[in-house]
Amino acid sequence: MVTSLGEGVSPGTAHDAAAAGIVVIAVPRDRVPEAVQGLAWSGQVVIDATNDWAADDLQGKTSSELVADLVLGARVVKAGNTLGAEVLGSDPQEAGGRRVIFISGDDADAKAEVVAVFQDAGFATIDLGSLATGGAMQQIHHPLAGVNFIRL
Ligand SMILES: NC(=O)c1ccc[n+]([C@@H]2O[C@H](COP(=O)([O-])OP(=O)(O)OC[C@H]3O[C@@H](n4cnc5c(N)ncnc54)[C@H](OP(=O)(O)O)[C@@H]3O)[C@@H](O)[C@H]2O)c1
Numbered sequence: 201m202v203t204s205l206g207e208g209v210s211p212g213t214a215h216d217a218a219a220a221g222i223v224v225i226a227v228p229r230d231r232v233p234e235a236v237q238g239l240a241w242s243g244q245v246v247i248d249a250t251n252d253w254a255a256d257d258l259q260g261k262t263s264s265e266l267v268a269d270l271v272l273g274a275r276v277v278k279a280g281n282t283l284g285a286e287v288l289g290s291d292p293q294e295a296g297g298r299r300v301i302f303i304s305g306d307d308a309d310a311k312a313e314v315v316a317v318f319q320d321a322g323f324a325t326i327d328l329g330s331l332a333t334g335g336a337m338q339q340i341h342h343p344l345a346g347v348n349f350i351r352l
Contacts, residue, residue, distance in 0.1 A: 241273035249280040251340040262335035275310035298324040300349035304334025324351035
């Protein structure tokens, strides 16, 4: 699998991944607790790309706020969850513009790092605000889920 993904990819454990400056959580939402169990967090940027399809009781919080509770010490940014994998993996330059990635988070510096990652990859970004307000808009079944904007 690593070979098929191409250059710049290497395999590792969850502990290896958590030691990176920017970590992406891309497992099914109900598997997040076990995926992050026992990992140490101290300032890493954690991109929450998950969607909580089965959510019926989020205890008044957004899905990403609950993810943030599971990675205390990390700085969580919700991003990359609103587009299907096929669209997300396609050329972000389209129709003379750039595909939009929505981001939300409570730490401005963390969001700036995530913006840089996506902009370097050719995307445009729109900052929606906090995990509570922006994160809610990005959640599955909410207004921006599946929305494929191109910024011209
Ligand atoms: N697919 C999409 O179009 C899309 C788009 C946006 C967001 N998302 C979100 O991204 C997340 C992943 O989606 P997906 O479609 O890639 O799901 P998936 O095909 O089910 O892939 C899940 C991956 O997570 C790994 N995994 C599961 N439990 C784990 C654990 N406890 N520790 C470490 N790794 C674990 C699996 O590894 P093993 O096979 O080895 O168990 C597998 O590689 C979901 O939350 C989904 O809602 C998906």
